Amino acid sequence: MFATLLALALPAAAATHEISAEVGWINSSDPAWDFFSEAALHGSYGLRLGYAVHPNVAIIGGWQHAVHGVGTSGPGVGAASYSEGEDDYYYDNEDAFWAALYTDQVTVGAKADFQVLTWLHPYATVQAVGMRGLLRMDDDSQDDENLTQIELAGLTGGVLGAVGIDLPVPLRVGSTVAIAPYAEVGYGWLAPMRLDQVGSVQFAGFTGRAGVGVRF
Amino acid sequence: MTRPLLLLLLAGCTPWELPDNGSNYLSLPTWDPAVLSAADGVYVRLPQAGDLVRIKPDGTYAAVDLDGASPDRMVLAPDGETVLAFVSWPTCRDEDPAIVYVDECEDEDLESDSELVLVRDGAVANRLDVPSQYNAFAFNESGSLAVAYLDFSQGDTIDVSGVLNLTEAVFVDVTSGEAHSVPVGFAPENVLFSADGSTALVLSRSKVAVVSLAGEDAWTRTVTFPLTLDVDQEVDPDNAVLITSDDGDTDYALVSVAGQSELYVLDLTNESIDIVELDSVPSDLAVDSATNHTLIVYAGRARLDVLEHDLFEISSVDLDEPATRIGGGDGRVLLYNDGGRYHDVYVYDTVAETLEEMRAENPIRELRLTGDSLFGVATMNVEAGGGNDASGFYDQYYGLGVFDLGDAPADPVALLLEGEPVGLELTEDEGTNYALVLMNGVDALQKVDLARGAATEIVLEEPSLGIDAMPDGRFVVTHDSMLGLVTFVDASSEELVTAAGFAAAGLLERPVLPRRNVE
Numbered sequence: 001m002f003a004t005l006l007a008l009a010l011p012a013a014a015a016t017h018e019i020s021a022e023v024g025w026i027n028s029s030d031p032a033w034d035f036f037s038e039a040a041l042h043g044s045y046g047l048r049l050g051y052a053v054h055p056n057v058a059i060i061g062g063w064q065h066a067v068h069g070v071g072t073s074g075p076g077v078g079a080a081s082y083s084e085g086e087d088d089y090y091y092d093n094e095d096a097f098w099a100a101l102y103t104d105q106v107t108v109g110a111k112a113d114f115q116v117l118t119w120l121h122p123y124a125t126v127q128a129v130g131m132r133g134l135l136r137m138d139d140d141s142q143d144d145e146n147l148t149q150i151e152l153a154g155l156t157g158g159v160l161g162a163v164g165i166d167l168p169v170p171l172r173v174g175s176t177v178a179i180a181p182y183a184e185v186g187y188g189w190l191a192p193m194r195l196d197q198v199g200s201v202q203f204a205g206f207t208g209r210a211g212v213g214v215r216f
Numbered sequence: 217m218t219r220p221l222l223l224l225l226l227a228g229c230t231p232w233e234l235p236d237n238g239s240n241y242l243s244l245p246t247w248d249p250a251v252l253s254a255a256d257g258v259y260v261r262l263p264q265a266g267d268l269v270r271i272k273p274d275g276t277y278a279a280v281d282l283d284g285a286s287p288d289r290m291v292l293a294p295d296g297e298t299v300l301a302f303v304s305w306p307t308c309r310d311e312d313p314a315i316v317y318v319d320e321c322e323d324e325d326l327e328s329d330s331e332l333v334l335v336r337d338g339a340v341a342n343r344l345d346v347p348s349q350y351n352a353f354a355f356n357e358s359g360s361l362a363v364a365y366l367d368f369s370q371g372d373t374i375d376v377s378g379v380l381n382l383t384e385a386v387f388v389d390v391t392s393g394e395a396h397s398v399p400v401g402f403a404p405e406n407v408l409f410s411a412d413g414s415t416a417l418v419l420s421r422s423k424v425a426v427v428s429l430a431g432e433d434a435w436t437r438t439v440t441f442p443l444t445l446d447v448d449q450e451v452d453p454d455n456a457v458l459i460t461s462d463d464g465d466t467d468y469a470l471v472s473v474a475g476q477s478e479l480y481v482l483d484l485t486n487e488s489i490d491i492v493e494l495d496s497v498p499s500d501l502a503v504d505s506a507t508n509h510t511l512i513v514y515a516g517r518a519r520l521d522v523l524e525h526d527l528f529e530i531s532s533v534d535l536d537e538p539a540t541r542i543g544g545g546d547g548r549v550l551l552y553n554d555g556g557r558y559h560d561v562y563v564y565d566t567v568a569e570t571l572e573e574m575r576a577e578n579p580i581r582e583l584r585l586t587g588d589s590l591f592g593v594a595t596m597n598v599e600a601g602g603g604n605d606a607s608g609f610y611d612q613y614y615g616l617g618v619f620d621l622g623d624a625p626a627d628p629v630a631l632l633l634e635g636e637p638v639g640l641e642l643t644e645d646e647g648t649n650y651a652l653v654l655m656n657g658v659d660a661l662q663k664v665d666l667a668r669g670a671a672t673e674i675v676l677e678e679p680s681l682g683i684d685a686m687p688d689g690r691f692v693v694t695h696d697s698m699l700g701l702v703t704f705v706d707a708s709s710e711e712l713v714t715a716a717g718f719a720a721a722g723l724l725e726r727p728v729l730p731r732r733n734v735e
Contacts, residue, residue, distance in 0.1 A: 032725070035240055035723070038239070038240075068235065068237065069234045070236065070237055070239055071238075073240075073242070074241060074242030074245065074246065075242070075243075077245050077246065077248070077681065077719075096698065097246075098234040100234040100235050138232070139697055139698040139699045147678070147697075147701060148697050148700070148716045197279065198723055198724050199722055199724025199726075
């Protein structure tokens, strides 16, 4: 809605069809994210498609994929780690497991832009986000078929809004086809993604995307 | 080639090898392998997630709803159905409703509260306001009554927050969930129940308190037996047995005292104390039901004393080596030494007053009797020694000793074990007694036919940590796996059911402050 209103108030036409490759990120301050990344960012890569429906408005959609995983260590449960007589733990042995989250995001929304200069097109976008996550956990990296391999799927959805700039460079003078790098920053919010009994992980906070594509 | 790779990049088709792009550290174990095997499943604490899960014998599991609390300690009641768990939960002094998660409360505002919960069939049946500092439980024979007290031998588990009353024990009716605090004396550390269940004897420093459990004076201390008249003298009861007459009344309590050779005879009927002088400090007492005599052994004296209960006179049986423990007590008892030095094992027939001497190849670490008392089964340690003979060879290995306690006993069987025994359970199947033995680092459960001394292997998926018996006769084997792995073993059919991954339950949950609006 915001993007549509902005577009209708804008003067110079700029919206074009597009196909782009992009990278992106969204913040996660959820402590559960520590099981998948040392950074508070969920980085991803994918494609963005745009279809101009108005001189200043394009419907855009995209797909982003990401894989994040870290090893988690801690007190083990092996022999002599626990004394029933003492009713206490002995942290003399360590153990580890690995957890990874595979995500696929699908976005659909509107992008409103205008032409400040032929090579400078600021824009705003609002998009709905759907995300499917696949959690995998394993505590024996040497065995591909050990019993404690865990695989769980979860779904979530949310919205993101961003402002950005397109920097189209025509392939040649007068051409309607241009190569256009772009970058955008904004804020995104996704509901917690439930991963069965293991718990949930949430992405919310600042988000950004950058890429390069073809405008036509 | 490109197309399959592209497909593999899509989630759901990626190879199992997981990315490892950093590290994360947990401060607590994901699960506690000291599981409780109840009739309805196995209860497992998850310290890191702060959860309690019940694993059913079909391998499925679910968290027990403790209303935001985490289990700190737990014990299974003798009924096999009730888990008593001390649980605690974080509280925040800052009542700002915007504070929802534990990590949103300032450290200086964080406190904790606790209670005792009774869990049955995977759900909380009762909540009791019992301080969590109590770290030991005693149960009456039926399991309907539990006594929570402080065990100072596990002093490092006692949390002294606020004020801690060292003179009370809490009696908990497991059925109704009622709790009664009873002043019983300083530092109670052992509880005995009379045969008819009407009274409990609580042994504390320098005194023994009798607590009535029924009638108008229920949950009160009715009699106190001082073990010394000098308040400056500390006398710590060490071991005790109750003597029940043929009419079912519990008439006497025999109490030994740490480091002393006197045996206190408490006359529960006439409320008086007598002292029987022994020749040494007793290491174990047991009442033999066949003769209603008390048997006494000593770590420092190679002798078995038999104390009759009319005039409390002692008759002695000389042994070749000291025995520190008495097993059984129904006509044929097993005497052995778990002090690590001696090898003799004796079978004493209390009726015929005969003594048979046997020998364990290595020092005994643990000995158990089968349910029908026909066999004693001992795990044995390696032993410093040597030599090129059979004994020297045996010294290098852990062992399993089988001692026949029958009327026509066979020679003891000494089995060599491949690894250190980490679990021993006994079972009976169609009249045959078996021992189930787990060894450290060995992916198999050894099923030993005790009569034949022959072992068969039940192959497990992973090396094991321990074994526990379920009330229905099945066994639970725990494995060394950070994400949780247990195997249910039916020793008769040798059928295995595995439950895996339960320790991941709740691992990704962000801890919330529970019970914020509960007064």
